[in-house]
Structure formats: C-alpha cells, structure tokens
Amino acid sequence: MVQHRIPKYKDLRPLMNFKTPEFNAKKRRLQGALTIADLRDIAKRRTPKAAFDYTEGAAEAEISLKRARQAFEDIEFTPSILRDVSTVDMSSEVLGGRVALPFGIAPTGFTRMMQTEGEIAGAGAAAAAGIPFSLSTMGTTAIEDVKAANPDGRNWFQLYMWKDRERSMALVDRAAKAGFDTLLVTVDVPVAGARLRDKRNGFSIPPQLTVGTVVNAIPRPEWWINFLTTEPLAFASLDRWSGTVGELLDSMFDPTVTFDDLAWIKQQWPGKLVVKGVQNVDDAKRLADMGVDGITLSNHGGRQLDRAPIPFHLLPDVVREVGKDTEVHLDTGIMSGADIVASIALGAKFTLIGRAYLYGLMAGGRDGVDRTIEILADQIARTMRLLGVKSLDELEPRHVTQLERLVPRQR
Template structure:
C-alpha cells in the first residue's frame, strides 16, 4: 500500500524554483538551441530569404551539397567500451600551434550581410574557442579591421588569385603587416559557380531595395533595421564594387591561374601556406610539391562545380598520398561535432566549418556564433567519450566506417 504525505513548503520550493530570467528574447532562443539544425531554423526565421539562401544554397541542382551532407549521415562509429574517458582532451596541433579543438572557422563572403556584427564577432568567438579563423577576400571587414577587432585570434587570410597580380601581392603584404598567421589560397574558382538560388532571388551586394525586397523587409524588420542603421555593406577589401557575385568573379578572378602561381605565392609569403579546393590525389601532390604546408579537401561547400567529388569520400586517399608532407583539412557538409570527429578519424587534421557558424550569426549575431561554437565543442567532447577515446590524436580509421547502403 502506498503511503502518502502532504508536501512541506520547503520541499515544493526546490521543485518550483523558477529558472533564471533571461531578459533578452534572443538569448532565450539561443539557449534553447540544442543543435546546429536548431540555429538554422532560427536563422531562417530572422533573415530575408535571399540572405538565408545565400548561406544555405549551393551551385546548380545542389547535388554536391546534398551528397556531402549525405556522406556524413552514412558514418557509423565503432566505439570501444570500458576505456578511461574521465578527462577528454579535444585539443590538437594545427600548423604547429595548439588548437583547443580540431576545427577552423572557414572563410565566408558577405558575412555582415548575415548580421551586422559580422567578421569581428566571428573572430572574437574564435579567440575564445581557441581555434583559428580565416578571413575571406570577399569579406565585409578588411584585413586591418579584423586585426584591430580580434587581436587575440589566430588569424588566417584567404586569398583568390586576381587577374591583376599586383592586387594579389597587395593583399599578401597587408596580411603580413598585420600579423596574419597563415595564407589560404582558394583554387577552385576559375569562374563563378551557377548559384541558382541567388539568381532567382536577384541577390546583389549591397542588397538593393525593390518591391520584392521591400515586401521581404516587412517580414524581417530587425534585419533591415540593422542593415540601414549601420555601416554600409560592402566588400571591405574591394571598395566601390557593386553587382552580383558572378559579375565580380568574372571581372576579377583569374581563370588562367596555374600551379606556377602557387610557387610564386610560396616565394612571396613567409608563413604557412594552405591551399583550399583540392579534390584529387594528383592535385594534392602537385600543391605540396609547389610548397603548400597544408591543403583543404574541399568542393567549396558545393558552391562551385555541382556533382564534384564528395570531400569526405576522397579524404582517406588524399591523406594516404600526402603522408606527413603536409597537413590535410576537410570541409563540406559539416554540421555537428560528431561530423568533425568522423573527419578526423578518417585522417583530417582538422575540419573547416562555415555554414554552421553562419546560421548562428544570422540567428543572434556574436551570441549566436558563440552558441554554435559551444554546441560543436560539446558534441566533439561527448562523441570522443562515447567512442572510448580520451584524446583527439588517438582517433583512428577503425573508429568509423562509411556505410554504402
């Protein structure tokens, strides 16, 4: 027979104690976000369609994007049990320096379009997270502005080769003068990829006010208020340019670039040289021979060549071919800490994360980026522990397999 008693007020107080009140609605929403997918949903509600689609979309039919994501869904972990995981260490060396976790904030263009706090917010979060951040040539914050706004972050600069080589040289010299650690050369953009969502949305930089965008603005007033009451949105390193992404790439990027240009940059740049956009073993070996210290297995997030190789699938063969001649990173389709762990187990030194933190930025500015970083870090630590691995360096290929069904 169950014995019941009337609860005392002191007992009820413990149960009914209210949660701390968060004054900011944004903070409340971000605190409830338990995954990057949750941040993506918040971002979709906050940002105009053209802005969200710029981040969320890819080239052509977006098969490269969907296949990259699908590859991670086929990862099956092989955990070991009864291992001491009481103290999990997520740190790993990247380019010879300690990083708190095996991931890097990837370079992204038009970042202040997602939220006016933009690249400085990302840089500050990266500094707190203890991981590198690569500023894009197509950024909305200049090389010098980021150095001033986030002096403590491990700053890398991502470079496109221009038809005007002196313009490329100027970028390199400015990055060197302001203490950037590494130069990241992107090599998969001889021409612009056909980003159909952007075409259909009529996306331009800066965004233009039309009847359509005015109607969109009524649904997203906070975003438009930020845009119209802060510094004008522009390519900070390419001032005075106005037009579409395709027009910019067509007028400035160099489709005649060759491996000799990698050699030229190697002679020009004193620090570590990273080459991003590698999709084959042959190109991996070629850029290493040309002087690259690291390379990124990448199809540009599916935003250039549709039906390009899936980075996760070609990663092991490239890692095997390169050996210890250079560090190998990977990107594309990474939306969780477990994705990062899987990539490292398959041989990557680190993963580049782009869309994941941009969803956070759209959802809540710097606080949203911070929440994205927290989610990824928590997921990395818990995945390692559940795998029976206490250190990133102990991850091996036999911890994962890529299902073929």
C-alpha cells in the first residue's frame, strides 16, 4: 500500500518556482514564438491582409513555393554518434569576408509596407548578428540610410536591370560609393510574375482603401497608426509611385537583358558580383565561365514562373559542376535552421532568408527580426550537434538524403 501524508513546505518549495511574468506585450509575444511558423502566425494577426499576402503569396497556383518547401521536408538526416560537440562554429568565409552564421537577409521589396521599421530593422539586426543584409532595388529605404543602420557590417545591393540603363547604373554607383561590398543581379524577372493574391487584393502603392480594407484594418489599428504617422512610403529606386505593384514592375523590368548586359554590369561594379535566379546547370556553368563570384539558386520564392525548378533539388548537380570555382548560394523555401544545415551539407556556401525575415519584422519590428535570427541560429546549432558535427566544414552530402517525391516520367 502507498502511504500518503500531508506535504511539508520544505519539500514543495523546490517545485514551486514561478516564472516571472512579462508585462511587455511585444516581448511576451516574441518569447512565445519558438519557430518561424509561430512568427508567421503573429504576423498574420497583426498585418492587414493585402500586405501580409504580398509577403506570403507566390505566383499563380503557388506550386513552385509549395514544392520548394516540400523538398526540405523530404530529407533524411544521417547523424554520427559519440562526437565531441560541446561547442559548434557556425561561421564561415563568404565572398571574401567572414559571416557569423550561414545565412543572410534576402532583398525584399516594399518592406516598409509590411512594417514601418522596414529595412532599418533588418540592417540593424544583421549588423548585430554579424550577417549580410541585402537591399532590394524595390526596397523602401535609401541606400545611404541602410549604410547608416549597418555602418560596419556587410551590405549587399540587389539590382533589377531597368529599361532605363542610366537610372539602373546610377543606383549601382550609389551603392558602390556607400561601401556596399556585393552586387546581387537578379535575372529571373524579364516580366513580373502573375501574383494573383495581389491582384485580388488590389495591392497598390499607396494602398487602395475599400470597404474590405477598412473592415480588415479595424482589428489592426497599430499597423495603420504607424503607417499613417511615419514618413510616406518611398523607394530606394524612385521617389513615389501611384498605381498597382504589377504596373510598377512591368514599367521597370527589361525583357531584353542578356548575358552581354551582365558582362557589362560586371565591368562597372568594383566589388563581388553574384547572379541571383539561376535555375539550371547550363546557365550556372556559363556564369562560372564568365567569372562571376557567386550564383544564387533561386526561383524568386516561387513568385515568378510557377512550376519552376526546385532550387534545393538543383543544388547537388550545380555544386558538382561549378562549386570548386564559384560560390553557390541558395534561397526559396527556407523556414528553419534544419533547412539551412541541409543546404550547407549538400554544398551551398550560403543561404538567404526572405519570408522568414519578413514574418519576424511584421511580428515585432526590429525585435522580431532579432527573434527570427535567434530562432534560426538555435536550430542550426542544435541540428549540427545532433548530426555530430562542430563546424560547417564538417557538413557533407553523406549527412543528407533527398527523398524522392517528384520523379521525371520516363519517355
């Protein structure tokens, strides 16, 4: 028989350590976010539908994005046991400079529309974490202001080649003078993709106010107060725009850009040059032969060609062909530190996060971006330890198996 007794206080005291309550609502929200998906849920609650959908959405039926994310889920890790992993080193050399973590912040457009701190929050968080920050041509903060927010860190500038070549290169010149060390030339946007969520939402700059917009805004007053009481939305690339996002993009992008144009840009730029939006092995080889410093395997987050190649699936073949001479980077679909570890194991030198960063920004401004980086860094370190590796250099293809779901039909 089990004997019962009245418990004594001295026995209960060690079991009764109450957590100190957090009275700051934003800190409480962010502390409760344990994954990027948690930050996304917070962001969705706090951001109007049109702005959230611009971040969340992709092209047409959004198949490219779903497949990219599924590819990361369809992996199997192979850990090694009985290794000393008391410390792990997540730093590496990327494009001639040291980075503290194997990911940086991707270039994103209309960022202050998502949350008014915008690129300043991203650049400041990147500086604190020791990772690169990328400013988009369609960014909403001036090149010089981003430099001021990240004066000693690494700033990269992303270029869309416009029909107005002189205007494009004026931006490149400003970035060089501001000390940006890397130019990301995005090449997968001859025309804007069909982003149907944006069309259905009437997403425009400035926002179109409809009855639906107002109703959607009622439970999100903080977003509207911040939007209406801060500096009017402006772009790194132009002063103002009145019209839909699709109209703006189609007025800028140049469908005549070729490899010759890229070679000309390379001659103008004094720093490192990375080509973003590579989606097949042959193009990767041609770019490597041109002497670019890096290529980014990307289908633009699924926002351009629907049913585009899956960057994570392309990675092993591209690394095999050009990885010895050219850095191979990766984006699209990354939502966890495990995704980043798998990418590095299969040969990527670096990765970029876009939506994950924006979810953090929408969830809590600069503090939310810091939380994004913290979550991913913790996940990377834990995954490395569980795999039995203590540095990124120890990650190898043997650690990751890509399980087959979509297999080309035999003809």
